[in-house]
Amino acid sequence: MSSHLRLARPEDQPAVEALVHAAYSPYVLRNGLLPGPMRDDYAALIGDGRIHVAERDGILQGLVVLLPQDDAMLLDNVAVDPSLHGTGIGRILLQFAEQAARAAGYGAVRLYTQDIMTENLALYARIGYRETHRVEEKGLRRIYMLKTLAD
Numbered sequence: 001m002s003s004h005l006r007l008a009r010p011e012d013q014p015a016v017e018a019l020v021h022a023a024y025s026p027y028v029l030r031n032g033l034l035p036g037p038m039r040d041d042y043a044a045l046i047g048d049g050r051i052h053v054a055e056r057d058g059i060l061q062g063l064v065v066l067l068p069q070d071d072a073m074l075l076d077n078v079a080v081d082p083s084l085h086g087t088g089i090g091r092i093l094l095q096f097a098e099q100a101a102r103a104a105g106y107g108a109v110r111l112y113t114q115d116i117m118t119e120n121l122a123l124y125a126r127i128g129y130r131e132t133h134r135v136e137e138k139g140l141r142r143i144y145m146l147k148t149l150a151d
Contacts, residue, residue, distance in 0.1 A: 003061050003089060005096055008051035015060045016042050016051060023079035030116045033139060037077045040065075050076075052096060054089050064093040066100055072146065073101035075111040094127065098149055108148050115141040 008016055020042070024035045045051050045065055054062040061084050065077035075097045080090045101109045111129065113120045121143060125131075129145035136142070 003054040003056045003092065005052050005054055005092070007049055008046045008053050008063065010043070010046055012051075012053060012060065013042050013046055016046065016053070016063060019060050019063060019081055020077070020079050022082055026082075027114065027117060031114075035114060035117075036138065036140060036142075037065075037079065039138070040077070052093075052100075054080075054093060062089040062093050064097050066097055068104060068106075069110065071106075072108040072110040073097065073104060073106045075109050078111075098147070102149055106149070108146055110144065110146050112142045112144045115143055121145075 020037050020040075024038050027035050028038075042051070050065050050067060052064050052066070053060050060081070062080040063077070064075065064079075067074040067076045075094075078090060078093050078097070080093070097109055109129075110132075111124065113124070115121075115134070124145050124147075127147070129147045132144045132146050134141065134143050
């Protein structure tokens with residue numbers, strides 16, 4: 001049975017938080033700071049219908065947090081269980097983000113990542129995101145990227 005995507009439910013909050021912790025903990029070692037996703041209010045995001053999860057056999061494998069903005073859909077977080085890296089779940093979540101953006105009438109997806117997350121920067125560039133600017137927010141050096149969606 002393959003993974004399926006669905007909106008996160010309130011009862012998913014502990015599993016969502018555990019998945020985010022597992023996915024982002026390695027970056028804490030790089031600079032000693034908690035990445036943005038480890039600081040988020042997942043009860044509120046779930047309540048607002050902003051989190052979709054990839055699930056298989058009742059186990060959360062990954063998630064994506066999408067936040068509508070004025071000019072683009074913000075891909076605020078994409079996380080995959082580290083034991084499942086390389087299995088295509090991340091690609092499915094990124095494709096879902098693009099589909100959701102199109103369905104909501106957006107022509108682009110925006111994301112940001114920390115400068116220390118070099119693997120993510122390389123991946124996003126490979127799949128069509130281009131850097132738009134760099135800022136320091138919440139003590140983190142972030143790189144913003146944008147992908148224009150084809151019609």
